[in-house]
Amino acid sequence: MERHTYDVVVIGAGGAGLRAAIAAHEAGARTAIVCKSLLGKAHTVMAEGGIAAAMGNRWPEDNWEVHFRDTMRGGKMLNNWRMAQLHAQEAPERVMELEDWGALFDRTEDGLISQRDFGGHKYARLAHVGDRTGLEMIRTLQQRAVQLGIDVFMECTITDVFVSASSTSGEKAIAGAFGYWRESGRFIVFDSPTVILATGGIGKSFKVTSNSWEYTGDGHALAMRAGASLINMEFIQFHPTGMVWPPSVKGLLVTESVRGDGGILKNSEGKRFMFDYIPEFFKAETADTVEEADAWYEDKKNNRRPPELLPRDEVARAINSEIKAGRGTPHGGIYLDIASRRTPEFIKKRLPSMYHQFKELADVDITAEPMEIGPTCHYVMGGVEVDADTQESAVTGLYAVGECSGGMHGSNRLGGNSLGDLLVFGKRAGDAATAYAKGLGANRPKIVEADVKAAERSALAPFEVEGGENPYTIQSDLQQSMNDLVGIIREGSELEESLVAIEAFKERAKTMKVEGHRQYNPGWHLAIDLRNMLIVSESIAKAALARQESRGGHTRNDYPATDPEWGTKNLVVNLTADGTGVELHEKPLPVMPEELTTYFAAAAPMANVQTEEGKN
Incomplete structure (x- = not known):
């Protein structure tokens, strides 16, 4: 049986996994990346709109505090406040780092990194590369990992994570991982005191999804079997805009950039219906009339956003309501129209991938006619419960980052926050795992050989x-x-x-x-x-x-x-003692420090914000 020894093993080669591996390698760890398919084949490329970071290139008024507030409000205040804070503070530096490594961002007239509007964000803050930002990010990180010489095991599936007693403390800790080569079926064992889970989401549990075949909840399940908990698993993001026709591409993502660049939603009667679905919570910041919304795209001084740029959960529910009310399109969706709003030249420049996607797959020219779209299972806010600063789970040596990690996004993720999440917490996990592995010295947990045999029999x-x-x-x-x-x-x-x-x-x-x-x-x-x-x-x-x-x-x-x-509480799930089912319990929301609650007082109701005095 093939066997390898490393300090850090990263499972998954999307944005989070690559960034974690780069951080671990640069911190001096012997690092391996193990991925289920090919290097660079990850759902990260579906995050086409941009990376949310309060760089202030379009709006000097933007800062991390506003980004933090937007993230918490978008998650309906169920977010782990510390993760949301770290993300807002560190995302700009991670974007600049990507540029240093060769990412080719679009530019402003002054030569700065361009930033676009997105749903739920007060200011235009998404650093972007046309409508293929995730692809550029993966390309940049992949090139960096290859340049550094990090070992990569492609088309290799991990089926078990080994937990053994530490030789010093006696407590259970990570000892390694077991998997197999998808081509040959031969087994492989990794001896490592740390494992970073970066396996993405769970979309293939649903019939209509934007997710690729790899997204079967591997990291979530591996963590549970190792003894870790999952948090916020009830919160599934149905992206408002997925293709509905032809059937072969049903669910394929249509980037939010279409709405960020002026696209509007209409029902089969031609009505721009989102004005009927503005929640009270967002009325102060959302345009009340078509004229006001249209003016916002041209002159954003009043900053009252079109309702098409409400958070994704609000837009998805509105679309679903219109379809259920019988005002849907012939193929069971609604219309997303940018053709009547922007010139063909603008659309082809800003949305090249969308133009080609619809032209090639649906024979629709989005510069001349609207798109038929509908909600599609896109993202899970829930994932492995981790420490906010290190991303370590309840199992010593087991870390989780990206979509398989929980807490950062609360009950709903804002568009653009996913790519920043991958970068910020990927680096943090890589650094933390390396520090832990180095601290062990020669006292690493050892894999129990009986566990290897059991994993082989199970497979x-x-x-x-x-x-x-x-x-x-x-x-x-x-x-x-x-x-x-x-x-x-x-x-x-x-x-x-x-x-x-x-x-x-x-x-x-x-x-x-x-x-x-x-x-x-x-x-x-x-x-x-x-x-x-x-x-x-x-x-x-x-x-x-x-x-x-x-x-x-x-x-x-x-x-x-x-x-x-x-x-005031999260729901947490674990495997039952016999491993045959799932048990659930409630957990109080982490208490937000008093100084952070002030960011909400002037701009939004304080419902669900717990202070250190325990007040709501």
């Missing part, structure tokens, strides 16, 4: 089943069930039904049958992925049933109001 189990079920059938049924019962609008009875269905899927998964050999066997890969998808799906459904209110990316039809009492 091969689907080959031993006689007459079992095809894993593709189970996956398809799970995706349909999650889409229908745990989707954008939820009901208590449907959530209860989903949990019954998930238990049935778990029973069916015990008898999954894989045909053929280990080489080039996608059925085997899916059988392993399904174990993770089922754990994550149960976590989402259980938390969604428990939270009896509507907030951010969680909307309950039977509890439509936002409840201040629920705004």
